[in-house]
Amino acid sequence: MQKIFVRRLSILSIALILTVQIIAQSAHSSQGTTYLADGVSAYAKSKHGADGALFLDPFFIPTLQNLSGKKLLDAGCGAGPWSIYAAQYGAQVWGVDLQKAMIDRAQEAAHQAGLDQHIKFSVGSVAALAHEDNFFDCAISINVGCNLPLDVFGAHFRELYRVLKPGGIAIITAPASFATLFTDGTDPKEISTAIDQALATMNADDAQSVLGQLNTLTHIVRGTFVTKDGRVVRVNNENVLQEGDAIWRKIAGLAVPNFYHSERAYEDSIRQAGLKLVHVDRHHFASFSEWARSEFSLGREYVHHYPFAVFHVSKS
Numbered sequence: 001m002q003k004i005f006v007r008r009l010s011i012l013s014i015a016l017i018l019t020v021q022i023i024a025q026s027a028h029s030s031q032g033t034t035y036l037a038d039g040v041s042a043y044a045k046s047k048h049g050a051d052g053a054l055f056l057d058p059f060f061i062p063t064l065q066n067l068s069g070k071k072l073l074d075a076g077c078g079a080g081p082w083s084i085y086a087a088q089y090g091a092q093v094w095g096v097d098l099q100k101a102m103i104d105r106a107q108e109a110a111h112q113a114g115l116d117q118h119i120k121f122s123v124g125s126v127a128a129l130a131h132e133d134n135f136f137d138c139a140i141s142i143n144v145g146c147n148l149p150l151d152v153f154g155a156h157f158r159e160l161y162r163v164l165k166p167g168g169i170a171i172i173t174a175p176a177s178f179a180t181l182f183t184d185g186t187d188p189k190e191i192s193t194a195i196d197q198a199l200a201t202m203n204a205d206d207a208q209s210v211l212g213q214l215n216t217l218t219h220i221v222r223g224t225f226v227t228k229d230g231r232v233v234r235v236n237n238e239n240v241l242q243e244g245d246a247i248w249r250k251i252a253g254l255a256v257p258n259f260y261h262s263e264r265a266y267e268d269s270i271r272q273a274g275l276k277l278v279h280v281d282r283h284h285f286a287s288f289s290e291w292a293r294s295e296f297s298l299g300r301e302y303v304h305h306y307p308f309a310v311f312h313v314s315k316s
């Protein structure tokens with residue numbers, strides 16, 4: 001009896017270890033990235049951080065304020081902040097995300113905001129949308145392309161083209177300047193020591209270990225890391241990356257799995273899908289005096305380098 005109990009216990013332990021390993025290693029999947037449980041919570045809280053408030057949000061939020069009565073697709077909606085924002089301004093919104101944990105958060109937030117009737121959230125891929133052709137007036141894809149492997153990335157843009165009405169518009173945002181370490185202005189030596197320690201301590205084969213160690217680098221606002229020869233290293237030259245490479249990013253308030261796509265790849269994929277690239281915003285502080293006047297604590301690198309690119313496109 002005791003033997004059977006011990007055997008069952010060990011089978012259970014092995015199953016548990018395997019499950020934990022699968023969860024820990026499933027950060028980059030063939031469909032897109034999966035944020036681990038603490039990542040989902042942190043993302044739901046953090047939005048885009050201080051540099052997002054300056055260099056990202058102002059370049060798509062005004063569009064969301066002008067969609068009253070219009071149909072909006074929030075592709076890769078995450079915990080739903082922009083779906084809710086647009087619905088508050090009168091848009092009819094459909095939010096789609098691959099991760100159920102994100103959709104659960106989004107549904108809860110929409111319910112709390114009293115907007116259940118105005119937003120339909122569903123689990124699905126931005127590369128295979130359930131919507132009919134020519135359905136939406138507008139689509140947003142806010143920092144979603146960087147979560148997609150190469151083939152899914154191209155399919156996402158083709159789907160945006162398909163579901164947009166002729167004359168419809170889309171805003172696609174992406175991280176940029178991958179070789180730049182964007183910081184909160186802390187002494188670079190202190191940050192460099194912390195990076196060395198974190199990289200030395202992590203197990204490159206275990207997503208939980210990599211993300212856990214990157215999470216300790218709280219003074220990095222945006223930074224890119226990649227696994228090379230079994231070790232995680234910081235990217236300080238974009239040429240070491242190839243389109244679609246699995247990468248790790250430390251972003252505002254958390255660390256996440258991502259896939260690398262250059263700005264050129266966004267522009268090419270937009271055009272290849274049949275969409276027209278209207279213009280691209282690439283903002284940073286224009287001068288050191290502007291940087292010094294900022295209410296936010298950000299490093300000097302924000303004077304020369306832009307953390308995001310915002311692609312404004314239309315379907316003619």
Ligand SMILES: C[S@@+](CC[C@H](N)C(=O)[O-])C[C@H]1O[C@@H](n2cnc3c(N)ncnc32)[C@H](O)[C@@H]1O
Binds near residue numbers: 081102143
């Ligand atoms: C950086 S988050 C952005 C969330 C939201 N757009 C925002 O700005 O708050 C990226 C999201 O893309 C989702 N994602 C990754 N691959 C996807 C796919 N193939 N289809 C739909 N969503 C995907 C992730 O689950 C995650 O919620």
